[in-house]
Amino acid sequence: MAKLFYLLSIITIIIVLATTSTMGWPTNHVVESVQTTHSRFPIDDGGQKQTHLRFFWHNFAGEQQPTAITIAQGPTTNSSKTKFGLLNAFDDPITVGPNLSSQLLGQSQGIYASTDQKTAGLLMVMNFFFSYGNYKGSTLTILGRNQVFNEVREMPILGGTGLFRFARGFVEARTHSVDSKSSYTIVQYDCYIFYY
Ligand SMILES: *[C@@H]1O[C@H](CO)[C@@H](O)[C@H](O)[C@H]1NC(C)=O
Ligand SMILES: *[C@@H]1O[C@H](CO)[C@@H](O)[C@H](O)[C@H]1NC(C)=O
Numbered sequence: 001m002a003k004l005f006y007l008l009s010i011i012t013i014i015i016v017l018a019t020t021s022t023m024g025w026p027t028n029h030v031v032e033s034v035q036t037t038h039s040r041f042p043i044d045d046g047g048q049k050q051t052h053l054r055f056f057w058h059n060f061a062g063e064q065q066p067t068a069i070t071i072a073q074g075p076t077t078n079s080s081k082t083k084f085g086l087l088n089a090f091d092d093p094i095t096v097g098p099n100l101s102s103q104l105l106g107q108s109q110g111i112y113a114s115t116d117q118k119t120a121g122l123l124m125v126m127n128f129f130f131s132y133g134n135y136k137g138s139t140l141t142i143l144g145r146n147q148v149f150n151e152v153r154e155m156p157i158l159g160g161t162g163l164f165r166f167a168r169g170f171v172e173a174r175t176h177s178v179d180s181k182s183s184y185t186i187v188q189y190d191c192y193i194f195y196y
Contacts, residue, residue: 050169053135053191055105056098056176059090062183067092068112077114082121086114094128098176098186106130112146122146124155128191138162140191142171151175157193169193 061068067090074085089111096103110126128140139162144155153173160167169192176186 048194048196050192050194053189053193055094055096055189056102057092057094057108057173057187057189058100059092059185059187060183061088061185064182066183071111080114080117082116082119083114084117088112094189098188103132105132110142115145116147120148122148135163138164140164140167140193144171146173148175157191160193160195164193164195167193167195 059068060066068088069090070086071089072085072087073083077083077085090109092108093100094105094108096105106129108126108128110124112122112124112126115121115123122145124142124144124146126142128142130136130138138160140160141158142155143158144153146153146155151174155171155173157167157169157171171192172190174188174190176188178185
């Protein structure tokens with residue numbers, strides 16, 4: 001009898017766990033009602049996915065149809081060898097290949113600021129907004145330090161939206177080419193992303 005009771009309890013627990021694990025997010029959004037058992041967390045249901053995306057970022061900082069413009073600077077920025085305090089806004093196309101006429105994937109939008117007094121180092125605050133392909137309508141958010149003359153610059157992926165909800169990971173940026181006459185820079189971005 002005790003054995004049967006024990007068995008019944010186990011079955012009940014299994015049924016309860018199976019039901020709660022399919023419930024997903026609580027619908028009432030009341031934080032207090034969220035239980036911390038991992039079976040309630042929807043990311044345990046779907047499993048983690050990972051992907052590597054490579055694309056090319058086109059930044060035009062010259063006077064002709066710029067995609068990056070200076071929006072602020074400090075009183076000592078002009079005399080700083082690293083342009084410390086210079087703040088730029090940008091809306092740069094990202095494409096599949098290094099040629100600007102290759103398939104447009106979306107836009108890279110944000111601000112970069114010169115935040116290093118000793119070397120050319122930027123604070124990047126950047127969203128990738130995809131308008132083509134598998135990730136159309138989704139975004140990735142990057143925030144990090146970009147020491148632009150280094151061969152490889154690593155920056156963290158802080159999160160994402162759409163298909164990239166719960167995203168984390170990092171990007172590697174490599175300068176592909178610089179045309180200093182027209183201030184046109186192409187940077188290769190490799191994104192290593194975990195998402196659900
Ligand atoms: C810095 O240089 C730019 C461009 O030469 C000029 O427009 C700006 O007024 C200068 N700013 C200061 C604070 O000197
Ligand atoms: C980019 O593509 C265009 C059109 O296909 C071509 O004319 C041009 O030479 C290419 N540029 C480079 C640098 O390969």
